[in-house]
Amino acid sequence: MRIPINRDNDHELLGFVISVADRWRALTVFGGILATFASESDARAHVVRRGLPSLAAHWQYYDTSADQWHTCLIQEANETTVTIVLGYVSERGAPTKTLSADDFARGDILTLE
Numbered sequence: 384m385r386i387p388i389n390r391d392n393d394h395e396l397l398g399f400v401i402s403v404a405d406r407w408r409a410l411t412v413f414g415g416i417l418a419t420f421a422s423e424s425d426a427r428a429h430v431v432r433r434g435l436p437s438l439a440a441h442w443q444y445y446d447t448s449a450d451q452w453h454t455c456l457i458q459e460a461n462e463t464t465v466t467i468v469l470g471y472v473s474e475r476g477a478p479t480k481t482l483s484a485d486d487f488a489r490g491d492i493l494t495l496e
Contacts, residue, residue: 386399386400388430400426444493455467463483467479
């Protein structure tokens with residue numbers, strides 16, 4: 384079960400934490416993997432510190448249909464979908480792809496790790 388992490392002053396959703404085996408994973412608002420920790424408190428602190436700023440970082444996207452990793456940027460993100468721009472620069476005409484929970488359930492991965 385994903386545990387939401389909200390900012391204290393305005394309750395904006397910063398991301399989630401989830402228990403995976405004996406570790407804790409810090410996730411973005413759309414469920415992208417930020418990092419994995421030994422403790423829930425460390426994962427929560429990471430979401431507070433890096434959840435929203437991470438949306439401006441370069442990510443790695445694994446496309447199961449092509450069996451290939453791509454560097455990408457986040458164009459738009461919410462709790463149900465994320466739109467990525469494939470490549471290092473978001474410019475007019477750059478290829479984009481919108482991913483949903485179904486894509487992640489099928490095995491697609493979006494991660495900073």
